[in-house]
Amino acid sequence: MPSIKKILHFISSALVTSVAVALLVFAMTDSWSTISLDCSRPGNATNDGSAAVGLMLFEVAIVRVSCPTFGGTDSFEVFPTLMEIEGPYATLHGLVLGLLALCLLCSAGSILISLYNSVSNPYETYMGPVGIYVCSSISACVALLVIIVFVVNVLATNMPEELVKYSVQGLQMELTNKTAEMLVGFYLVIPYIVLSLGAIVLIYLYDHAAYTHRREQQKPTEDAPKEIMMY
Template sequence: MPSSKKILYFISSALSTTISVGLLGFGMSQQWSTTTVLCARNGADDLNGTAVVTMGLFKGLLLRDGCPGFQIESSFSAFEKLVDTGGAPPALHFLSVILLALCLLFSAGSILLSLYNSVSNPYQTCMGYVGVYVCSSLSASLSVLVLILFVINVSVTSLAEDVVFSVDESVDLGKKSVEMKVGYFLVIPYTVLSLVAIGLIYFYEHAAYTHKQEQEKPTEDAPMETMMY
């Protein structure tokens, strides 16, 4: 039976990862970015209209104001729309979603291993500390990669422009500005909590190793009075 200290650390690690999964799951259902593009009808002197493309992982929204027309709003499926436009944006978007799914999978593995270690002392290395390290490390690393890929997709590629052109090609587009939304920012606490889970296990393992080393000190390191007995 594990010690109470081990139980506390591994339960805390599982709790940290569980909270991170809840945050990420909620974030995946929210809006991730809003891109505002200046636009006008072909041949117009001034780009006095705007097209606002709001992207989530699964749904999107296009609001056109004077681009052309007045306050025209349309929603779309992110996957279907991006597949229709083609190019790099759909590839990066799909990759981001797949990596997030892997994050959830590895987090689930970390939770299960932490709970298993809180009620047992597994001899198998992959079922002990190393398993938790690997799962949580992969979760944190992949989530950071998602943060980079998604912001590149909405800022560098022509994702927003392609969405606008897919609705109306008779427009001229100009400068765009990007604002990241709550869904994107919730990936950050997910990453932090995954690292916290790793830190908790590391602190316990380090303390346990130090305690074991102190108990296994060779006899010659003991005081002379102790050796006489």
């Protein structure tokens, strides 16, 4: 049966990772960004209107004001729509979704290993602290990659512009002055990363203390005179 200290550390790790998972699941259902664009008719030097793209992971809402001639509000599923639009947008968005699924999978593995260690004494293998280090590290690194890929898809590509053009069914317009504001869903990935690293710290503190305790127990034998050890 594990010691009380070991139980507390591994249960705490499981709880911290569970909170991280809850935050990430909530983030996946919330808004990630709002992109604003100026809208004008082709060849017109002045802006006639504007468009705002409210982007979630699975849905997008577009509000047009005098863009290109009349306004309107449209909403549709993100991924199927991006699949219809030529370009790398669907690939990058699909990568974001796939990486988030990998985060959840690795976090689930970290939770299961933590709970297993809280009720048993496994060997120092992937079912021990090493497993938690690996799972939680992958979760944190992949979540950071999610942030990078999402920002690239929003700011470095024409995905918002293509979504607006898709919503007006082929009407000609020019979209300029793109500005993006990241929202709650996007920023919740950051505490997920911090909590995943926190789970690693909790297990490292226990692992380091256990290692130090084992070394202290070995010292009397190491320091004993050779004549005594011969007997």
